[in-house]
Amino acid sequence: MSAITLSRLTKVYPGGVRALDALDLSISDGEFFALLGPSGCGKTTLLRTIAGLEVATGGTVEIGGRNVTNLQPGVRDVAMVFQDYALFPHMTVQDNIAYPLRIKKVGRAARQDKAAETAAELGLSALLDRRPAQLSGGQQQRVALARAMACHPQVFLLDEPLSNLDARLRLEARTFLKRLQRELGVTCVFVTHDQAEALALADRIAVMDGGRIRQVGTPVEVFRRPANTFVAGFIGSTPMNLLDAEVTGDGITVAGVRLAVPEAARGLVADGDQVVYGVRPEYLDLHAEAVDGALAGQVVVVENLGSSSLVSLDLPGADGSAGVSCQVVVPEGREPSLGATGWVLPRE
Ligand code: ATP
Secondary structure (H helix, E strand, C coil): CCEEEEEEEEEEEECCEECCCCCCCEECCCCEEEECCCCCCCHHHHHHHCCCCCCCCCCEEECCCEEECCHHHHHCEEEEECCCCCCCCCCCCCHHHHHHHHHHCCCHHHHHHHHHHHHHCCCCHHHHHCCHHCCCCHHHHHHHHHHHHHHHHHEEEECCCCCCHHHHHHHHHHHHHHHHHHCCCCEEEECCCCCCHHHHHHEEEEEECEEEEEEEHHHHHHHCCCCHHHHHHHHHCCCEEEEEEEEECCCEEECCEEEEECCHHCCCCCCCEEEEECCHHEEEEEEECCCCEEEEEEEEEEECCCEEEEHHHHHHHCCCCCCCEEEEEEEECCCCCCCCCEEEEECC
């Protein structure tokens, strides 16, 4: 069993930076769990504190029901893969993979056998005698994973494991990592600031900000049901539109236009509430002609996204003043001209 439970976990660095702030989190046995958040929010510190590479200032870390808060990294039964892989440049692939077994005082023949076996599982058999400098980025990443796997840890901790790979290799490595984790059935916690990676790989995601967790959920939950405007603004390839609105009767008024209350918010709001109306640019339609009940605005920017475009419009405020910005994704070939008026309507 390798569930991880963090209770009131706090890390204050010398100098007073509170990198983790009384953080509570439960990660299930066998889960593929992502830590996601902006730079400096405490992701790496959290991973290193679970690994025992940082000493917690307060709170506890339990792994598999065992309180490991005051244990050394070597006896926590976790393996960490670092962003730069941290391979030993002077050692061969085989010796790199065997290294943790050497630390555990496994005999030479047994550890070389084990390293060769692990290398075979990751498709590295032909590379055993090479040194890290003679490998591609993807191969180095596999060696780092093999080294982590060689000791059969209960928990894998991965710090931005794919960030050194180019876009194509990254996609390949993503699929590989997910398959490997499923096959090994180990608990895996990985840090990323790439939300597409987190959404694609993770069973659940914790979105962090300022040493705290703002939401924990499945990729679908954090994408479709963000718990707050921070998560709403952070998740999604284009940021969610967050527009000030007022609940009026059974609808909401946004920039002077009445819209239906979105299904997700029904029952949560009451007449007269001042709210933030969040809607993703992908869930809005843009019309070139006036449509009843649509938000009218002026097209100010059109950005090409490849097979679609992101259109920014300025919507007039409720009192006629300009300045509320709204973004809409439109399919290829449907881009409006700059300066044109567009009518925006949430998709049914
Ligand atoms: P990034 O995505 O940029 O790697 P992160 O979310 O992993 O960021 P951390 O590296 O955990 O963030 O840092 C959290 C906070 O702690 C930051 O404000 C950082 O400056 C600070 N910090 C990290 N390491 C130390 C240290 N050794 N001493 C003092 N402050 C530190």
